[in-house]
Amino acid sequence: MLKRLRLILGIVVLLLAGFGLITKNFVAQPFMMLGLSAFILVGGINELQQGNKRRGYMNIFLCVFVLAVLVQSFVK
Template sequence: MLKKIRITLGIIVILLAGYGLVTKNFVAQPIMMLSLSAFILAGGLDELKRGIKRRGYISIFLAVFVFAIAIKTFLS
């Protein structure tokens, strides 16, 4: 289940980042960052599920950090 979510979120992040790079229009950047945060969170949960705790906790911390930056970008 997490693998399908990670693949879907990864495709969304790549498409939004590519759109921003090609068109030089970064309107979708906050949405891309939210998708990236969810992608990293899913990876961290998958790592915890497999028993790799250190990398899982680091990924979850990173996901929360990216989420906070995305929220700050939305508000400004």
Template sequence: MLKKIRIILGIVVILLAGFGLITKNFVAQPIMMLSLSAFILAGGLDELKQGIKRRGYISIFLAVFVLAVAIQTFLNSPK
């Protein structure tokens, strides 16, 4: 189940990042950051499930950090 979620989120992140790079329109960047955070969180949970605790905890910490950056981007975006 986590593998399917990671694949879907990975595709969403790549598509949104590609959209921003090609069009030079970064309006979808906060959504991409939220998707990236969920992707990293799913990877961390999968690693914890496999017993790789150190990488799992680092991935979860990184996911929370990316989520904080995404929230800050949402709050500071021009209205």
């Protein structure tokens, strides 16, 4: 279940990033960052389930960091 979700989120993030790079139109960047945050969160949950607590908590921290950057980009 988590592997499929990670695959889908990874593809979505890559497509949105590619769209922004090719067209030089960064309208979809907040959606890409939201997808990236979800991708990292799912990875962190997966690592915690496998018993890698250090890596899992680091991924969850990175997820929160990406969300904070996303919120900060909306405030400016």
